[in-house]
Amino acid sequence: MSLRFWPEGRARAVMAETPDAGHPLARLLDPRGVAVLGASRAPGKYGTILLTSLIEGGYRGGIYPVSPKSGDLLGHRFLSSLDEAQGPVDLALIVRPAPEVLPAVREVARRGIPFAIVYAAGFSEHGEEGRLLERTLVETARAGGTRLVGPNCMNIYSAPARLNLSAIPFRPGGLAFLSASGNLGFALGHEAGKHPAVGFSRFISAGNQADLALDDYLDYLRTDPATRAVLVFAEGFVRGRGPAFLETLTRTAAEKPVLLLRGARTREGQGTALSHTGALAGASEAARQGLEQAGAVLLDRADEALAVARAFLESPLPAGPRAALVGEGGGHATLLSDAAVEAGLRLETLPDPLVAALREQLPPFAAILTNPVEFAGKSEYDPRVYEKVLGPVLGWSGCDLAILFGGYALYDEALADFLGRSRRETGKPILIHDLYADEDRPAFGPLRDRGLPLFASAELAARAAGALARGGRARSRARRALAWRRQGREPSPSGASADPGTPLPGDLRAALVAARGRVERALSEADAAALVAHFGVPVLPATLARGEEEALRAAQTLGYPVVLKAHAASLVHKSAAGGVHLDLRTSEEVLRAWRAASRLTRGAETRLTPYRPGGVETITGARRDPQFGPLLLFGAGGILAELAADRALRTLPCPPEEIEEMVADTRVSRLLAGARGGAGVEAGAITAVLAALGRLLLALPEVSDVEVNPLRCAADGVVALDARVLVLP
Known part of the structure; x- marks a missing residue:
């Protein structure tokens, strides 16, 4: 390891070609x-x-x-x-x-x-x-x-050094807890007494992070051999440290699970975070999606954090979200099915040949057999039914993990050995819901000896399984991002990376400089369209008109119907101001529209383009987030973009696969794919626009925000119907 001093003057650890004696924070924890x-x-x-x-x-x-x-x-x-x-x-x-x-x-x-x-x-x-x-x-x-x-912090605990600066008798183990709140560390330390399988390798209370920040500690935990999983409580990030945290999170998540209990998810919580540690909380949705992209497994409830962490300490990460539910009780089967789906798991239907094979192992009145599989009481007198049913289910390709439900503390060494061996041989997690799991019963000893996680709540077992599935995806995303960087895929024509392309023409460079002198810090729509077109975004042909005659000639040249807009850099939200006139089909309509628009701009220019109805309107954009740096945005667009609240975000730079997935994450993607019999939109055309906007933002540090709304998406291609570009002061 070596120390690198970043522009903000803070030292942080990065991987060197040849590792040296230890991590820069080694003497803090030892x-x-x-x-x-x-x-x-x-x-x-x-x-x-x-x-x-x-x-x-x-x-x-x-x-x-x-x-x-x-x-x-x-x-x-x-x-x-x-x-x-x-x-x-x-x-x-x-x-x-x-x-x-x-x-x-x-x-x-x-x-x-x-x-x-x-x-x-x-x-x-x-x-x-x-x-x-x-x-x-x-x-x-x-x-x-x-x-x-710190300052304004509590304490640290380091199991290998036997260094406990708290009043909590932490149990040694493989979980590291990094927290912006010392009191929360105390609370979880005490709660750990209820979870015998959960012990701590390190506890670090970060406080105000005036010097050492969350990313510094997380990098230490990444290299710490005593730590198998990391739990982080974060209310926000010190200004300027968000990107460094995401970078370190990705490198850590590629090696070990990082569970993140996120505070300040609401406006009220953000206000409390600011007064608590002085941390600046990012916008909730940007924080959620950015942290998940970087490899975090997000948790919302502190009272479930240790139970979920136990599943990560004791289980392999699954290959996907497909769960098989096997156990006792029709009511449990129903509730667990609901909880599993709500936790993001998928319940595939067992194939008919497998159902037929399972039916032979169960009572003739067994009725729930296609996933969930309900034993109809047989496990109460025949523990071997688990092996007869679960064995074939685990071997099924539609199962990535299994949850056993409705147990009655009827386990023996043979069954525990089967479960442990099956998990080891298949690499599929097995979580167990038992009605008596909170009690200290001898039957649970063989399960705990083999690290099989037990839950007294079926719903909590489902949420833990859902977190494991997200953990598997998080690791894949983190490793993919690191591989993309190592392979030199920045810049990449398909990914969003810092590729300036050809030099900016002088008029566009001058437009950016001029925008800095305006109160709105905005380019005119014509300059914004020219700028996004320079980076590869398809735009409509357009003509500027200063008078009625020019407007009529422009409409004739472009061909009816046309769109006429008031054109002034100070008029950022033209639709709300009544400055956009659509589907103009006659010269009389153009004249009326020009006169209305000119009143808004006091006789300044108007801008005319062809009218392109139909298609699906989306919003694409990129902006600089105060917490996480450059972000890419996609979602449902048009004048109802904010009301639709259908948006996906990615931090930049990112691999092309992330851009493809962000489009698929939105509800509007179903329309783009040709829902309700409509013709589908070529997905590559949309991702190409997103990649172009990402390149624009990364190549031009003076740009704070670029937005194409709407981007018309249709079977005949995509085209920007409006563009906006804002610059930094």
Whole structure:
């Protein structure tokens, strides 16, 4: 590993050609010595709690309590300053109120201690004065080579180092938890007591992320051999760090599952996040789709996070979302079917020969046999029915994973061995719903010994299975993205990448410069159309007209019917202002439209194009998101685009397959494919437009937003009916 300093001045770890001794954050999670600045022996004081946790938790490195007051705690004498520490110190715990933190950071930096945790609140989450103080902390720390955790954070836990700076008795295991909230870490740590199969490798409370941010910690966890899966709680991202997090997320998700519990999904939640840690939450839909594209498995409920994480720790990732449901109880079969579909799983119908074979193993009155398969009570007296039914079902190509439902704690070693062996040989997850799973029954021992996840709720089992299926897709997407980058497919004519193509003509370059001087920061429609056409978007022939006679000649040349629009860079939303006149078939109609439009533009230009009715109207665009950087957009378009709320997003650059899939993710794609007997639209024409808009945004850093709405899509091709381009100030 090596450190690379990015433009914002933060150091982060990236893969080098030849790995060196360790990760840049290794000494944070495995320090040779820990100093507590603000150590205390008073009961209830945080300095007392931290010092006690270090000593009683079995930490094997040096422990150096620092306090202006003499004394000791559990045999460790208080030092008057860091200079009295006799051994190496890699981590300083700064337990001081906000006004006293800066001198402590200055002392830590002077000693060249590589890491410090700042616990106090009262920084960027408290307004401009707090932000200034926070920046000063970071600058002071960097001057001495010190990296800061926090401020406004709780603690870290590192199982391999036996370093527990919390009051929670974390159970060691393979799950790492990275959180913007320390209290949520405490809550999940306590809840883990209900999940014997869930243990933690690391816990990191990131706080305000003034220096070290979520992507830095996630990169460490990616390389951590003690971590098999990562759970992240994120309310938002420090400004400018969203793209770095997505990049690190993709590299991590290609190797191990990353579950992301996402806060700030609503406007109200975003306001709370800002006041909590000062993090800027992205627009909910952009965040959801961008994180999923990068490889995250999104979770919405904290109370289910550990149960779902247990499934990831104990199960292989499935090849797809096709689930087979096998077990006892017609009611359970119905509810589980609903829950499975709602969780994004697919229930394929078993083929007739397989149904016939299963029927021979079940009572003659068994009625539910085509998926779900219901035992009709046979498992209560014959545990071998699982092997007779589940074996053939797991061998069926329509099954990617199985959920056993309605169990009654009737398992033995032979059945557990069969289930474990079947999962290992097929590579298909097996999740078990049992009515008594919350109880400590001997029958569950053989299952837990083999890492077979148990659930007392059939619905929760379905949601965990759905998360596993999303995890399988997430890993595939992450590996595909990394392979695309490694193969040098940027720039690519089919993918959205930074390919400027031929140089911009001088008039378009001048138009971009002129737009920066306008309040609206918009190009005129004519310039916007010319710009998107330069990058390969089909546009209509058009003529500008300054007077009635010019408008009539333009209509005659273009051929009736025509569209006439008011044309001014200041008129960004022409339809809402009444500046768009469609299907003009006579000279009288053109004159009336020109007079109405000229009143909006005070006699300035109008723009005429041929009228193209029919087809499916879509919206295509690209913009710079303040959290995640360049984004590509596709969905239902026209004047009802916002009401339709049918949009797919992708972060840029991205492989061509992502662009194809984003079109398929929308409801309007069914119309494009020729639903209701209509002629289909060639999908490649739409993806070519999206790729062109992506290239435009990546090639022109001064452009903030480019939109083609509507893009008319029909069997005879696609064409931009309107275009808008905005530039950065």
